[in-house]
Amino acid sequence: MTHIAIIDYRCGNLFNLLKAFRYLGASQCEIVTDASRIQQFDKLVLPGVGSFKKGMENLILAGFDQAIYRHVSDGKPILGICAGLQLLMSSSEEFGHTKGLDLVQGQVAHLKRLAGDARALVPHIGWAEVIPQGRDHMANVDMPSKVRLLAGTEPHPLCYFAHSYGVATVPDDVIYCKTPFYGGEFVSVIERRNVFAVQFHPELSGRAGLTVLNNFLKFSE
Amino acid sequence: MLRVIPRLDIKGPNLIKPISFEGLRVLGAPEDFARKYYEGGADELLFMDTVASLYQRGQFIDIINRVASEVFIPIIVCGGVRSLDDMEVLLRNGADKIGINTAAIKDPSLITRGAEAYGKQCMVVSIEAKRVGASIWECYTDNGREKTGLDVAQWAMQAESRGAGEILVTSVDKDGTRSGFDVELVRSIREAVSVPVIASGGAGKVADIVQLLTDANPSAVCVGSMLHYGLATMQTLKASLAQEGVQVRIVPQEK
Numbered sequence: 348m349t350h351i352a353i354i355d356y357r358c359g360n361l362f363n364l365l366k367a368f369r370y371l372g373a374s375q376c377e378i379v380t381d382a383s384r385i386q387q388f389d390k391l392v393l394p395g396v397g398s399f400k401k402g403m404e405n406l407i408l409a410g411f412d413q414a415i416y417r418h419v420s421d422g423k424p425i426l427g428i429c430a431g432l433q434l435l436m437s438s439s440e441e442f443g444h445t446k447g448l449d450l451v452q453g454q455v456a457h458l459k460r461l462a463g464d465a466r467a468l469v470p471h472i473g474w475a476e477v478i479p480q481g482r483d484h485m486a487n488v489d490m491p492s493k494v495r496l497l498a499g500t501e502p503h504p505l506c507y508f509a510h511s512y513g514v515a516t517v518p519d520d521v522i523y524c525k526t527p528f529y530g531g532e533f534v535s536v537i538e539r540r541n542v543f544a545v546q547f548h549p550e551l552s553g554r555a556g557l558t559v560l561n562n563f564l565k566f567s568e
Numbered sequence: 569m570l571r572v573i574p575r576l577d578i579k580g581p582n583l584i585k586p587i588s589f590e591g592l593r594v595l596g597a598p599e600d601f602a603r604k605y606y607e608g609g610a611d612e613l614l615f616m617d618t619v620a621s622l623y624q625r626g627q628f629i630d631i632i633n634r635v636a637s638e639v640f641i642p643i644i645v646c647g648g649v650r651s652l653d654d655m656e657v658l659l660r661n662g663a664d665k666i667g668i669n670t671a672a673i674k675d676p677s678l679i680t681r682g683a684e685a686y687g688k689q690c691m692v693v694s695i696e697a698k699r700v701g702a703s704i705w706e707c708y709t710d711n712g713r714e715k716t717g718l719d720v721a722q723w724a725m726q727a728e729s730r731g732a733g734e735i736l737v738t739s740v741d742k743d744g745t746r747s748g749f750d751v752e753l754v755r756s757i758r759e760a761v762s763v764p765v766i767a768s769g770g771a772g773k774v775a776d777i778v779q780l781l782t783d784a785n786p787s788a789v790c791v792g793s794m795l796h797y798g799l800a801t802m803q804t805l806k807a808s809l810a811q812e813g814v815q816v817r818i819v820p821q822e823k
Contacts, residue, residue, distance in 0.1 A: 359687055360659040366637055396687030430687075470689050470733050472764050473571050473787060474611060474817045505569075505817045507611075507642060509689035509733075551642045551664060553606075553819065 351376040352388040356405040359396035367550035371561050385414035395430035399439040426563045427544035435544055450542050453517045461513050464529035470511045476503045477524045477535045496559045504555040506547035569815045571611040571788035574795050579618050585793050587744035589712035595796050602635045608802025609819035612642040620648025629661050636662020646694050667694040670709040676730050683731030693727035697753055698740040705753055712740040721760040728761045739769035746772030746793050755784035774808040
């Protein structure tokens, strides 16, 4: 049985994420506040809402940053959700410039800027399409990549978002999805080897979201 | 993409439906309605504790907890939230967003403190609006019983600046009447803020929603009686909206 830790660094409500994993049969899933326990787990989930700066501070204060680095370098999977996706990036423009975990290179920017439309309502709250991008490196063909987290969902599944910041671009070697937002777009799924992240809330995205969580649950290299 | 949110008013163990916040009918077990709406393609669910008494709170929280264990869309919970501790209890039992009205008007810093603790997207300021003149609406509290003297557009702006992630506006005059939304009210809030607006009160037929979208363009609409009384199902409602050219999420039905 896979042991899953949902990292609790005092940034938001984790209970419905736990409920969703339990519903999917992940009985060995728990909310973890003690970073020294992280190495006992096979998979990590880094959820979160709210401020990037506070998120990073809390992660570092609890020692979760080092625990995450160790987990990832051991080749074990991690799933960032919402603010958790953003914390995996290099930095955020929130409060000028705040450094992130830098597991994926890229910047986090305010959605007003990514929207390219002054009328954009922020926070972005609601359902939007998740669209695989780019080139399938595995098959070496010019077509959207096979996104492991989306296996078994409808094409361009609708998922539920609730956020004020987003990621504009990611490096070429990353498999990713984008989501249109007014005149612009933002990155909504990131996959690189054992690092997974989604900007939407899979635990609140109906059947599509449960499929995404189940894919992470079942993933093994 | 328009969000369609079934609104479930709860009293004791029951789903009820008041008309203009008074006189009510008992409709049945809220869990059954919630499950049916989730499976039919509801985008979120809104639960309103109409009693919000300490005596019956446990029963209400149990309902939320049971629904959250089998429904995987956002759950907004309103009614009786007076403190961060109240929010914490609801979030631990399955709420994703907290709606506050009376307590926020008494102490607007509660919005800010909630947003700091749980994020803006968690804080929904709920406004019960009663028309008091041509293009003037007043905020009410305690389920449409108490006047506050506050102008709704002014209060909506203040709520946004205090950290509200969404504004839920319910027309006290229209709620439960199925006679159409107070379109002008929704438009005035929509123009006052730049966070998403959820419109509630008055949905009776698909045309009411289409007209509201055309003239006021909220991000989401609440639907109550229309669904509870079986005048429409989530599936037929979404299909009709799509037919009218409204962008909605259609959930493929399991065979």
